[in-house]
Each structure stands twice: as structure tokens, then as C-alpha cells.
Amino acid sequence: MTCDEAEILLHALIDGELDAGHAREVEDHIAGCPRCTAQLAAYREMSKAIAGADLRYAAPPQLRRRIEASLPQTRTPNRRSVLKGFAMGSAVSAIAATGLFAILLHDGDDQRIMSEVVSAHLRSLQAGHLTDVVSTDQHTVKPWFNGKLDVSPPVIDLTAQGFALIGGRLDYVDARAIGAIVYRRRAHVINLFVAQTPGTERHAAKTETIQGFNIRRWSDRGLNYWAVSDLAADELAEFGEKFEAAMKGSGAG
């Protein structure tokens, strides 16, 4: 093998694109060639530096909204489609069917939005849809939302209170991107969704039931919270209370 050949193939070696035979040939050449050895080291170093820096650009929230709005709307799921979704996810739901959604929305049709919340909850339970970022550390989950949303969702670890933080996700409710923070209570999954609302007044929590899911909703400091769960209403209330208490305690999001 010549240096000219090796100079190109060493990149394939770095990228793990060579089969064992070719990799061996390149390595043999490099072992006997100080110049190619230096090249390989130099490019390995550069690839490492590049891999260590996140060079991706995040899509601006307005672009996400524009594209979301341009897609045919998945309308308010009617009873039948919700039931279908439930049947599909029932194996999963059986072990993990708690959702807490905290949503900040401008205004809008409460009932329709609550249906969308239930729908988003069902979607999240399908395999691979629960979290985009997996972490038990609130300081990892919170920054992950930066640049993805026009609001910074509060991420609070409630592990000590019996609700473990497991990650975060982007979801869509009311044709808007919304942050979902995911918790787990025993075998039950909990989603926390966040968006923005112009109002800043506080509304005490109310609980409703849609399609067998409990929804707990409250508003505080410019945020509307929606909790959805198949847990008993009292356990959902416990989550809501502990979340609100922790928010007060932290003094921030």
C-alpha cells in the first residue's frame, strides 16, 4: 500500500468503515510509516474534538410551529380513536399509564385541549416515544429544552417525594411544541408538559376525568399545568401538591 492510498483509507479506518482485511492492510502500512502514523493520530484527535462539540443547530421554535401548523391537523380524537389508541397501548398502559402534563397554553378550548393531552399521553406510551432525553438529573433535562421551546419548562426532581424524574420530550398539543417532563411513580409513567400563557394569575387545581384518565389542572406564575393519569385521583393530587410545593421551595423553574 502506498501513502497516497493510506492517506484516504485511514479515514475509513477512523470511521470504522473498513472490513477486517482492509483494516489490517492499512494498519500494517501505518505501522511502518511515521508520516501516516502522525496523520492518523492527527485526524483521530480532530474527530474526537469534533465529536465532543455539539455542532448541530437546533430548529427554531417558530419553524417547528410553522411546520406543525402546515400539517393536516390531527383533530380532537373522538371516543373511538382514543379507545383504539388505548387498546393498542394497553399492554404498555397496564404497567405504565400515568401521565402528568403541565401545559402552558394561551387560551383555547379546554375540553379539546384536554382530549389532546390524553391523546399525547397515549402516544407517549408507545415504544420509543416516551423520552427524547433520558436523565435522572434535572440539570441535564432542563438545559436540553434550550432552543427547542420559547419557554424554559420547570424541571424538578421529585425522587425523594416518590416521583422519580426519568427524562424529557418535545410533544405537540394544540398545534404547538410543548415540553414534556417525564416522571415515574412505581411502574407508572408521568409526563409533564410545558408551554406559555399570557395570564399570570394563580388558579387552584381542578381534577377531571376523560376516557378513564384523571386530569389535574392548575395555573401558577404564567404557567398552566395539566396532569393526566390513570392513577387514582388522590395519588395524582399528591403529585400535583408536591410539585407545587417544590416549585415554591425552589423559588424558580
Place this chain on the structure above:
Amino acid sequence: MPGRWIEAGRAREFSTEAKQRAMPVNAANDDPERARRFRDAALPHLDDVYSLARYLLRDANDAEDAVQECYLRALKHFDGYRGPAMKPWLFAILRNVCHAEFARRASSPTAAIEDVTEDSEQTPLWRETQETPEAQLLRRRDATTIRRFVIGLDEPFRETFVLREIHNLSYREIADIVEAPVGTVMSRLARARALLRAAWLAEEEPSK
């Protein structure tokens, strides 16, 4: 609307069109179940698609328009989608959209395409690499600076580099997207890395 996205990408100007048009939804597209499947499959890749558009077009506004056009076309052709994986498929569509934008820029009197010719693609690598001492260590750079180096690469090296180093595609996937043999992908990547390293080393001096 043309039914074949590859051809559709070649001649159209998306940048003004995409804004004015409210992305019409025809009857075939107006199926909530299909829209949901498309959403679930395609939207998780939005950051990747946008990111590639930024690197290809080197302009944030053009990138947004290209991505929107890309998703519009992807939705139109979603029924015929049988693979590859969703991300490379979206990338291939985006690339065609971007090429339409290049064509628009080329025809506009104030802008020009900086694509290098085939000749310079054949330049032996050693000419660049010999100019820089291989043993020299790269100074640590923040993401913004490295992005600037990448943006500074000429096509087709930038495209190949971004697909490999930033989006982690395999040589095969890249070859399919850029419609070139794997060997070409390999040599472009080698050249791209040589150029990038040269730019990186050149900035070692406290310049600016």
C-alpha cells in the same frame, strides 16, 4: 404539483414560494391518521434536517424555508416511502430542495455558487497536508468556532463532512444521498478533513 420529488427539486424556487403559500393540503393528504404517522416519523428529525440545511445553505432564513419545503414534499411522498431510514430520506429530499436554491442563487446576478470544479476535487491530498506539520496539536475550540471552520469548507466537501461528522451517517448512506460512489465519498471526506484541519491550525495564532 409534480409527483416526483427528485425532479421537483431541480427547477423550483422555494424561497419566495414557501412563504407565500400556506402549504396547501390536498384531499389525499387530509387524512388525520396518515398525518399522525408522518408527524411521528418525520418531526423527531427536525433538528437534524434544519442543521443540515444550515450547513448546506449557510443562511438561517434560507434554511428555514428549505426545511419547510422539505417537510411539505416529504408529506406528499410519504405514501411511497419504503426506506431507507427516515433521516437519510429526509436528507435526500432536503438536498434536492437546496440544489434548487443553489440554482436560484446562481441565476441571480448578486449571488454566486462557490462549488469547486471537478479539477480541484482531483488535487492530490499531499499538497495540503504537507503544508501543515502533522505533529502539531489542535488547540481546543468551542462549537461556534468549529462551526465556522465547517461552514468555510467548499462543496462538495462540506456536505460530505457534515453528513459524516455531525449527523453520523455511514459512507453508504452518504453515497446514496449525494448520488456518488462510496469511493468518492471517501476521498471527499479525506479532503474535507485535510482542509478543516488546515483551517483549524491556521487559526492557532491569536488572530481575528
